Amino acid sequence: MNASAPRAAVRGLARELLELVAPSVCPACDTPRRPGQSLLCAPCRDGLKEMRALGAVRTGVAYEGVGRRLVRRFKFDGRGDALAVLLPYLLDRVEPLPAQAVVGVPRHRRRVRETGADPVHDLARRVARARGLPHWRAALVRSRPTPTQSGLSPAERRRNVAGAFSAGHPGLAGARVLLLDDVATTGATLAEAAAALRAAGARRVWRAALAGTP
Numbered sequence: 351m352n353a354s355a356p357r358a359a360v361r362g363l364a365r366e367l368l369e370l371v372a373p374s375v376c377p378a379c380d381t382p383r384r385p386g387q388s389l390l391c392a393p394c395r396d397g398l399k400e401m402r403a404l405g406a407v408r409t410g411v412a413y414e415g416v417g418r419r420l421v422r423r424f425k426f427d428g429r430g431d432a433l434a435v436l437l438p439y440l441l442d443r444v445e446p447l448p449a450q451a452v453v454g455v456p457r458h459r460r461r462v463r464e465t466g467a468d469p470v471h472d473l474a475r476r477v478a479r480a481r482g483l484p485h486w487r488a489a490l491v492r493s494r495p496t497p498t499q500s501g502l503s504p505a506e507r508r509r510n511v512a513g514a515f516s517a518g519h520p521g522l523a524g525a526r527v528l529l530l531d532d533v534a535t536t537g538a539t540l541a542e543a544a545a546a547l548r549a550a551g552a553r554r555v556w557r558a559a560l561a562g563t564p
C-alpha cells in the first residue's frame with residue numbers, strides 16, 4: 351500500500367477542519383479572506399437581509415440575494431462555512447423557546463439516496479447540539495415523495511404536501527418540539543409536518559427555517 355495515501359487523506363482532513371474554523375474565502379462569493387476578518391466579506395455582509403418571521407414560522411434571513419446564495423451553497427454543495435454564517439440568525443430566533451427536542455423536516459429516502467445528503471437533518475443536529483437538546487431524527491418520515499414546491503401556488507403547495515408525513519417517537523406524547531426546515535416559502539411544508547407531529551401526540555410544535563421567502 352502506498353504510505354503517502356493516508357497521509358494525503360490526513361492533510362485533506364486537516365485542510366477541511368481548518369476551513370471550518372477559519373474559512374479562507376467568503377462563504378457567499380469565494381473572495382479570498384484575510385484571517386481575523388469577519389466570515390462574510392463587506393459587500394456580502396451588506397447584502398444579507400435578516401428576516402424574523404414568515405407568518406407563524408420563525409426565520410433567520412431573507413431567501414434572496416446573499417441569503418439565498420448561502421442557503422443554496424449549504425443545501426446543494428454541503429458548504430459548512432455557509433451554514434456557519436446562517437446558523438446564528440436561526441439560533442437567535444429559537445433561543446427563547448422551551449422546546450424539549452429538535453426535529454427536521456425529512457426528505458424522502460429516495461431523494462437522500464440520490465443526492466447522498468440530508469441537509470435539514472444536518473441543520474437539526476447542529477441546532478440540537480447548540481441548544482443542548484436531543485435530535486429526534488426518526489420522529490418524522492416523509493411517507494411519499496412529493497414533487498418540488500417551486501412554481502406552485504400556495505393552494506397547490508398545500509395539496510402537494512397533504513398527508514406526506516407520518517410521525518412517531520416514544521417521546522412525542524405531550525412533547526414540545528422545535529421543527530426545522532431550510533427554506534420556508536409559504537410555510538405549507540412546515541405546517542403539514544407540524545400537523546403530523548401533533549397528530550402523533552406532540553403538545554406544542556414551533557416552526558422555524560434558516561431562511562424565508564420575502
Ligand SMILES: [Zn+2]
Nearest residue numbers: 376379391394
Ligand atoms: Zn462575499
